[in-house]
Amino acid sequence: MSNPSVVEYVVQRLAALGIEHVFGVPGDYAFPFDDAIESSAAVTWVADANELNAAYAADGYARIRGAAIMCTTYAVGELSALNGVMGSKAEHLPVFHLVGQPSTRLQRGHRIVHHSFGDRVFGNFQPSSWVSACAYTNLTPENTVAEMERVIAEALANRQPAYIAVAEDYAYLPVQGEPVAGIPLSDVPPRPSDPHALDEAVDALLKRLKSAKHPVVLAAYTVGRYGLQQGLEKFLAASGLPYATTPMDKAVISESHPQFLGMYSGPKSGDGVRETVEGADLVLNLGGVVFSDINTMFYMDAIDPACMVTVWPDYVEVGDTTFSPLSMADVLRRLAEATPKFATPAISSPVAPVVTGDTDDLISSASFYSRLHGFLRPRDIVVAETGMCTGCMAAMHLPDGAAFHNQSLWASIGWATGAALGTSLADPRRRTVLVTGDGAHQMTANEIGAMGRAGVKPVIFVLNNGMYGLEEILSQHEGHDYDRLAPWEYHLLPKALGCKDWFTARVTTNAELDAALTRAGQQNDASYIEVVLQHADIGPSLPRSLTNRIYETT
Amino acid sequence: MSNPSVVEYVVQRLAALGIEHVFGVPGDYAFPFDDAIESSAAVTWVADANELNAAYAADGYARIRGAAIMCTTYAVGELSALNGVMGSKAEHLPVFHLVGQPSTRLQRGHRIVHHSFGDRVFGNFQPSSWVSACAYTNLTPENTVAEMERVIAEALANRQPAYIAVAEDYAYLPVQGEPVAGIPLSDVPPRPSDPHALDEAVDALLKRLKSAKHPVVLAAYTVGRYGLQQGLEKFLAASGLPYATTPMDKAVISESHPQFLGMYSGPKSGDGVRETVEGADLVLNLGGVVFSDINTMFYMDAIDPACMVTVWPDYVEVGDTTFSPLSMADVLRRLAEATPKFATPAISSPVAPVVTGDTDDLISSASFYSRLHGFLRPRDIVVAETGMCTGCMAAMHLPDGAAFHNQSLWASIGWATGAALGTSLADPRRRTVLVTGDGAHQMTANEIGAMGRAGVKPVIFVLNNGMYGLEEILSQHEGHDYDRLAPWEYHLLPKALGCKDWFTARVTTNAELDAALTRAGQQNDASYIEVVLQHADIGPSLPRSLTNRIYETT
Secondary structure (H helix, E strand, C coil): CCCCEHHHHHHHHHHCCCCCEEEECCCCCCHHHHHHHHHCCCCEEEECCCHHHHHHHHHHHHHHHCCEEEEEECCHHHHHHHHHHHHHHHCCCCEEEEEEECCHHHHHCCCCCCCCCCCCCCCCCHHHHHHCCCEEEEECCCCHHHHHHHHHHHHHHHCCCEEEEEEHHHHCCECCCCCCCCCCHHHCCCCCCCHHHHHHHHHHHHHHHHHCCCEEEEECCHHHHCCCHHHHHHHHHHHCCCEEECHHHCCCCCCCCCCEEEECECECCCCCHHHHHHHCCEEEEECCCCCCCHHHCCCCCCCCHHHEEEECCCCEEECCEEECCCCHHHHHHHHHHHCCCCCCCCCCCCCCCCCCCCCCCECCHHHHHHHHHHHCCCCCEEEECCCHHHHHHCCCCCCCCCEEECCCCCCCCCHHHHHHHHHHHHCCCCCEEEEEEHHHHHHHCCHHHHHHHHCCCCEEEEEECCECHHHHHHCCCCCCHHHECCCCCHHHHHHHCCCCCCEEEEECEHHHHHHHHHHHHHCCCCEEEEEECCCCCCCCCCCHHHHHHHHHCC | CCCCEHHHHHHHHHHCCCCCEEEECCCCCCHHHHHHHHHCCCCEEEECCCHHHHHHHHHHHHHHHCCEEEEEECCHHHHHHHHHHHHHHHCCCCEEEEEEECCHHHHHCCCCCCCCCCCCCCCCCHHHHHHCCCEEEEECCCCHHHHHHHHHHHHHHHCCCEEEEEECCHHHCECCCCCCCCCCHHHCCCCCCCHHHHHHHHHHHHHHHHHCCCEEEEECCHHHHCCCHHHHHHHHHHHCCCEEECHHHCCCCCCCCCCEEEECECECCCCCHHHHHHHCCEEEEECCCCCCCHHHCCCCCCCCHHHEEEECCCCEEECCEEECCCCHHHHHHHHHHHCCCCCCCCCCCCCCCCCCCCCCCECCHHHHHHHHHHHCCCCCEEEECCCHHHHHHCCCCCCCCCEEECCCCCCCCCHHHHHHHHHHHHCCCCCEEEEEEHHHHHHHCCHHHHHHHHCCCCEEEEEECCECHHHHHHCCCCCCHHHECCCCCHHHHHHHCCCCCCEEEEECEHHHHHHHHHHHHHCCCCEEEEEECCCCCCCCCCCHHHHHHHHHCC
């Protein structure tokens, strides 16, 4: 049997990781990839409304499945996707970005082609895409087998995107050498640790643990990215230590875990969590929490650096010493084997929020979020848009096994709508619940049509307050014309975008919201609920001291 | 009176060119620009649904007004806009792209900020935007006055975008030095020619003209970009020469001009045009026609290079000799003064297309375009999407003074919907007529909401054949699943997107189309007409010899 073509090989090698969908927009220059995807039995093409949406969808898919594939065309396609792929790099998601290039016939003939500056130059745009990837390659029949192993290994080691390009004429040629069959992502071993560095790192960590009186764990989102939830759970069981999560790390393992303290985010932390974390004599930072502006209420975290040790995905920091190269998998395993056992402090059971707002009242942020809490189920995948949605949901205690995805670091609004398509396809047995604001939703709402076509069944809440809410807070005074939005009738969108048999509702009172929640909760169909808030209801107000702080630090 | 702040100065200096609108999406880091725009009496903020749409709208605006301003935030905003700004670079449109940067307090403190990789690095993303500009700057209070003169001069000399960034804390400080008042764009003189090079170039051109028996002119789109339509008309009057335009150059001056031959595009040229152009003993290429794949039916142009001389915007090519630096304005003026006068050959009057399709028939591409011709009026601004729309309209003879804008070179689908907002705002006295395909429209249809909010009144035709039509041709065989589109109900969009008082219709028969055209033509309101074609009706079929040619050359 002859070898597969370059594009066929790329698709089958990536599919062997367990990736079953490809997000993208078709286009000439990329037709070889498009054709290989369409003719592959291993993957299904998902038609996104545009390339940025495709990147967001791939990002969401990778959050659940561990990796994703997207495909765009030269220049216009890859550039439109760029912001989304950059976000996957920032938030550590391995998205394999396939890009078709003009044939070498055109390149060597110095032809003027469409999707160019008309300058006969073909290298203008790739460098921008390279910034969005941790590894990139231009494939030829000779290098494809080796290069695919290299970029897959890099993408998985870093949990970041890889950029894979091929010229249209090379794309159809058979690969040379021995094709690699590949194995599922969950079976791919971590990059090996240096044995000596591993011993030293574990010794240093254990020394700190053994001398600590009341240590605490911060569990970072990377535990989920690298699929090390069980490793974390084993360490927690062996050590008995309580743990907290920042908003970016929320629900990295089930929030029903008996050692879960709650949210740590400076002054917005859960009850008692700030005192426990900032008062600990050792903070074991497992995975590398991102102490960014948004994640810390604008640098209002106050953990004594001398008290924190950090297990990064591929190195360990204890005091001034860095131990490397290591894999977090090995460190967690060794720690679980040797940790002293601490008495777990008493942790008060989470109290469900009191449902506020009378049924006849107009919906407020407070009445919505208190009802949303009761709507969520175990193992839901909650996708929360950047902005007040995440701000209001970060402290919400989630049901057992529910996942929470937001974009705390990259924070590109519009992401959540696209990502929800990705999470829905990634695991159709779990319910995706999307909570987004109107300003963000307007950016990518055309993806609702892609959801309808793909047949996914998310539950979507669009909070309509007529404005970019978070921006009104950040910009320090109210009433900006530039924060006002076009007055969409959101509930009409699913029908306009071709979604068949979707439950849609526009709710203005708590009674209407209750009815819609009941309906959406009882049926297993896609639901799209426009939640009308009062104009400029942007959720719980923040004290002026805090908003001044935001201003001073930005 | 104290000097304006950096951001106030940027806005007032650009507004002095005659730019009255700013397209964009607000965002922290860019709030100083947003605030300066909101408080300026000279410009109006236009809220786009997302940044790519904003870039497309600015591109359309610059096509009519000569220049445009857009504003986005750091990283996520500028990256989302990137493909659109690249298109403005490719097609020579000066768009001033204002981008807010994190404050130097954050940069110098090496803080981890949102919209970053979390790596404390602030220079990751600007280089990508620099590729999209012909000039770029990071402003400080000290350099702002001089830098604005530099980037404005470069942007206008090249008719390409300029990238203007400022850190949030520098933004509010007063500019130093003497502010420049600025003058309207139409009064800005061209960059001066080298007098000696100008004499030599004009001599060389005249020598070729004087020895030619039957010369012909190709008039390029750049004549419009540089506002030199009158210069071209004077030369045509003085020389008597006939001229043709390629699809990219269509209607650069009125197609009612008595010396207009029609379209030149290889085998798709208008009647007799190919013979005239390819049979000429001198082709005077005024402005620099782009002989790209799409513009030449995939390199099927056949002009003898020895017979062509080219007046580029800033240099002249005659044979192997390049004369530089020059401005096209000077060359056109000098040629008009000294050209020999030729007898204009007889040019047959354009024949209006026969309206095809019985009223009871379902609409076909042929019946639609033959009716569209009769719908167009003098001075309409026609915005045609890349794909079959442009392919079917390129040869259509337009009414007196009607403009035609497409994106033949950059060819990023979705552009036209955004651009139509820009052209509508740029000259509300003229009617914008948008013709787009369903696949392209899905990419940027959320911008319809921005149109409604801005109160513009375009007439929009969305051709619904259920697929990416051009791609079915380019990909060489039919029935690709990846070319199928989500089944939107396009006519429901304006209402869903908050457009008040729009005329909307979905038409399936020629009688319904006729009625909608009559209604849209009689009233001066915004109209959105979904034209339902048969599935996969992609317009006039191309002979297989031609599609094979496309395949071989791509």
